[in-house]
Amino acid sequence: MTVNIALLGFGTVASGIPFLLKENGAKIISAANTDIAIAKVLVRDEAEKNSLLAQGHDYHFVTDILDIISDDSVQIVVELMGRIEPAKTFITQALQAKKHVVTANKDLLALHGAELLKVAADNQVALYYEAAVAGGIPILRTLANSYTSDKITKVLGVVNGTSNFMMTKMVDEGWTYDEALAEASRLGYAESDPTNDVDGIDAAYKMVILSQFAFGMTINFDDVRHEGIRHITPADVKLAQKLGFVIKLVGEIVERDSGIYAEVVPTFLPKSHQLATVNGVMNAVFVESIGIGEAMFYGPGAGQKPTAASVVADIIQLSHYISKSETAPAFNTFVRETVYAKKEDLLDKYYFAIETEDKSGQLLRLAELFHAENVSFEQVFQDKINEDVATIAIISHQMDLNQFDSLSDKISNLEGFTLRNTIKVI
């Protein structure tokens, strides 16, 4: 038999699918128990269709989603257009027409996943999305299947390929921010709007999805504190290096007695930490659990073939169920009530970079602020910016999130001081 699939969009990831289906034909047929054919491809308009045909792409291109939704021979719809609309409407229509759906769209899953999964369940079809988190790393299926016996307590992840690639190029090779971003876009790593990549939004979407698979809880996207890489300066990087740290954009999800918490923030990682060596477009998800202990899953987080490989793995799994006329199980079955951690249960050390006039008594004023919050300094450094202005860099001892927010606020409002940056220290 043959399972017919339809692709929505034919950009970076989607155009990698034919290669894998062709190169691994025999293996795929044996795993899926069926042949898999690309029956239709939705493109934006006639101009794109003609251009793809002229390039030698020999597919049945359509420009109206209804040509796919109303086609009973199409059993799996593969959404690779990205963004919220019209992807949300098209996926809903496909599920309602009792077609399985595969997507890599983390924006949509993080913001509207629950609604879409309900439509899938109501229509006895499945929605799979391995590629949505850490592109080529098989992390979601691993958490859903191989961690069933275990209790996860913490997930740390470098999960945005674009920002990690940019930071690596800027720090190790001296590229400018704009050069690094342009190259990440050229290589197909960045989103069509790279704001999400550099501002920590894409990684925060992935934290929402990871919270569901690792902890069975759905953290609201708005509750994921997130910050990107724009504010990190060469001075921050230099000090980090001097102290034996590297700076990375790290996502973290923890479960404390009071509940769960997730954030994505620039982080000082000790050079000896496993995540410190994750460079370029590589991603890694570091999992702490009571059974397995510490485990790290490492691989390419973006790029055409790695991402398409995850998409095709989902297609194969669904095709297998279709070929056996079996109901495809839900991608993730771990669901608990979502309970948020109290801020006082979230303890971390922080780096504060503060600019101020280079005159006596300034450090004392900062010391008084920290003392009033009952937080002590672990290390303090001062660096001249010019004749009159200096940066005071403080690495604190542990404080809870209330103390951190209060201190950041107070320093920002302290006359004569500018809080230039804060970075979490692991």
Ligand SMILES: NC(=O)C1=CN([C@@H]2O[C@H](COP(=O)(O)OP(=O)(O)OC[C@H]3O[C@@H](n4cnc5c(N)ncnc54)[C@H](OP(=O)(O)O)[C@@H]3O)[C@@H](O)[C@H]2O)C=CC1
């Ligand atoms: N690239 C990567 O490494 C990874 C991507 N992803 C996710 O995979 C998805 C696809 O990403 P990627 O392939 O990089 O994106 P691209 O922008 O390369 O491809 C998307 C394609 O869909 C087309 N498209 C958009 N809207 C429509 C529409 N209404 N009708 C028809 N075609 C449409 C776009 O056309 P046009 O150019 O005209 O807008 C474009 O050709 C996204 O959700 C992304 O977040 C996930 C992991 C890794």
Ligand SMILES: N[C@@H](CC=O)C(=O)O
């Ligand atoms: N733009 C994303 C693509 C994969 O999710 C990234 O850079 O990680």
Ligand code: NA
């Ligand atoms: Na993945």
